[in-house]
Amino acid sequence: xxxxxxxxxxxxxxxxxxxxxxxxxxxxxxxxxxxxxxxxxxxxxxxxxxxxxxxxxxxxxxxxxxxxxxxxxxxxxxxxxxxxxxxxxxxxxxxxxxxxxxxxxxxxxxxxxxxxxxxxxxxxxxxxxxxx
Amino acid sequence: xxxxxxxxxxxxxxxxxxxxxxxxxxxxxxxxxxxxxxxxxxxxxxxxxxxxxxxxxxxxxxxxxxxxxxxxxxxxxxxxxxxxxxxxxxxxxxxxxxxxxxxxxxxxxxxxxxxxxxxxxxxxxxxxxxxx
DNA sequence: CTTATAAATGTTATATTATTACATACTGTT
DNA sequence: AACAGTATGTAATAATATAACATTTATAAG
Ligand SMILES: [Zn+2]
Ligand SMILES: [Zn+2]
Ligand SMILES: [Zn+2]
Ligand SMILES: [Zn+2]
Numbered sequence: 018x019x020x021x022x023x024x025x026x027x028x029x030x031x032x033x034x035x036x037x038x039x040x041x042x043x044x045x046x047x048x049x050x051x052x053x054x055x056x057x058x059x060x061x062x063x064x065x066x067x068x069x070x071x072x073x074x075x076x077x078x079x080x081x082x083x084x085x086x087x088x089x090x091x092x093x094x095x096x097x098x099x100x101x102x103x104x105x106x107x108x109x110x111x112x113x114x115x116x117x118x119x120x121x122x123x124x125x126x127x128x129x130x131x132x133x134x135x136x137x138x139x140x141x142x143x144x145x146x147x148x149x
Numbered sequence: 150x151x152x153x154x155x156x157x158x159x160x161x162x163x164x165x166x167x168x169x170x171x172x173x174x175x176x177x178x179x180x181x182x183x184x185x186x187x188x189x190x191x192x193x194x195x196x197x198x199x200x201x202x203x204x205x206x207x208x209x210x211x212x213x214x215x216x217x218x219x220x221x222x223x224x225x226x227x228x229x230x231x232x233x234x235x236x237x238x239x240x241x242x243x244x245x246x247x248x249x250x251x252x253x254x255x256x257x258x259x260x261x262x263x264x265x266x267x268x269x270x271x272x273x274x275x276x277x278x279x280x281x
Numbered sequence: 282c283t284t285a286t287a288a289a290t291g292t293t294a295t296a297t298t299a300t301t302a303c304a305t306a307c308t309g310t311t
Numbered sequence: 312a313a314c315a316g317t318a319t320g321t322a323a324t325a326a327t328a329t330a331a332c333a334t335t336t337a338t339a340a341g
Contacts, residue, residue: 025307025318044298058321063299068318079211080268082298082327101262114258121269126246129276130233136212137253137269144261157289157336176327190292195328200289214298214327 022072030054031065032074032086041083041109078102078109080138089113097122099137105146112139154204162186163197164206164218173215173241210234210241212270221245229254231269237278244271 024032030051035042048062056062066084069075075084076098085100088111099112099121121135156164162183167174180194188194198216201207207216208230217232220243231244231253253267 027319059299060301060321061319064318079270101258101260101264103262104266110260112258112260117256120252124249124271126233126244128233128242128244129279130235130271130273131279132233132271132273134236134272135269136272137267138211139256139262139264140266140268141262141264147261147263159290191328192292192330193290196289 022074024069024074025065027056027061028065028068030056031062032069035069035075035084036086039086041078041081041085041107043081043083047084076100076111078138079136080140081107081109083109085109085111087111096134098135099139101139101141101143103143103146104140105142105149108143112137154206156201156206157197159188159193160197160200162188163194164201167201167207167216168218171218173210173213173217173239175213175215179216208232208243210270211268212272213239213241215241217241217243219243228266230267231271233271233273233275235275235278236272237274237281240275244269 031047034047034050044059044062044066047066048056048059051062066075066077070077070084073087075086077084078100080102097118099114099117100109101112102109117137121137124132124135163179166179166182176191176194176198179198180188180191183194198207198209202209202216205219207218209216210232212234229250231246231249232241233244234241249269253269256264256267
C-alpha cells in the first residue's frame with residue numbers, strides 16, 4: 018500500500034484536472050486549464066507536477082513531455098513505470114503486469130550498476146487504430 | 150546486419166561529433182560544437198539528429214533530451230533500445246542484453262495492442278558513484 | 282542529356298518546454 | 312515565540328524544438 022499524501026491547494030487542483038482528463042496532458046495545457054482557478058504561471062504548474070511525480074500520483078511520459086495520472090495504485094511509487102503509447106492516436110495507458118515489473122525490477126547485468134528505478138515506453142498501434 | 154547508410158555532409162559532421170564524444174550530447178551543445186564547420190542553425194542540427202535516429206546511428210535519451218551514438222551495432226535499428234543512466238554522474242550506456250531484448254520484443258498483454266518499438270531507461274548509481 | 286523526384290540544405294522567425302531568482306506565506310514542531 | 316520545512320506568487324529568462332519558405336544536391340528514368 019502507498020502512503021497517503023495530503024495535497025496542497027495547487028497540487029490538488031492540478032492532480033484533479035489530470036486525473037479527470039484521463040490521458041496525458043502537457044504542462045502548458047494544464048496551465049491554460051487552471052488559470053481560472055488562480056494558477057497563473059508555468060512555475061506553479063511545474064512545481065506541482067514535480068511533487069506529484071515524486072509521490073507517484075502522476076507519471077511523466079518522457080517521449081511526449083506529458084503527464085498522466087497513475088492508473089495503478091499499487092505501483093512502486095514512481096520507481097517502476099511502463100506505458101503503452103499508440104503512435105497514431107497518442108492514446109497512452111499504464112501497463113500493470115506483475116511479471117514484467119518483477120522481471121525489470123530484478124534485472125541486473127555485469128555493469129556493476131545497481132538499478133533503483135526504470136521507465137519503459139512501448140510504442141505501436143492500439144486496437145482501434147490498427148483496424149483502420 | 151544493418152543496412153549501410155551513406156550519411157550526408159551535415160549528418161556525418163554531427164554523427165562524428167556525437168560518436169567521438171562517447172556520451173549523451175544535447176542538441177544545442179552539438180550546435181555550438183559544429184558552428185566552426187558551418188552549421189549555424191538549430192534546425193540543421195535537429196534535421197540531422199532526426200535522420201540519424203531514424204536509421205539507428207544514434208538514439209535519443211528521452212529523460213535527458215540528449216543523443217548518444219549507438220553502442221550496439223546489432224540492435225534492431227531504433228526499435229528496441231535500453232539504457233542505464235547514473236543519476237549522479239549522468240553517465241549513460243546502452244544495454245546490450247539479448248535476453249532482455251527478446252523478453253521485451255515478445256512482450257504482449259491483453260490490451261489488444263501490437264507493440265513495434267520500445268524504449269527502456271534504467272536509473273541508479275554507477276560503480277564509481279556507488280563507492281563514494 | 283533532360284526531366285522528374287526525393288532528399289538535403291540554408292535562413293529567419295517562432296513555438297514549446299522548463300528553470301532561476303527572489304520575496305512572501307503557510308504548516309507543524311519544539 | 313522561534314524555528315524549520317514546505318508551498319506560493321511573480322517576473323524574467325533559459326533550453327528545447329518546429330514552422331515556413333527558398334534553394335540546392337543527389338538519384339533515377341526516359
Ligand atoms: Zn503508476
Ligand atoms: Zn490509436
Ligand atoms: Zn543501439
Ligand atoms: Zn555515476
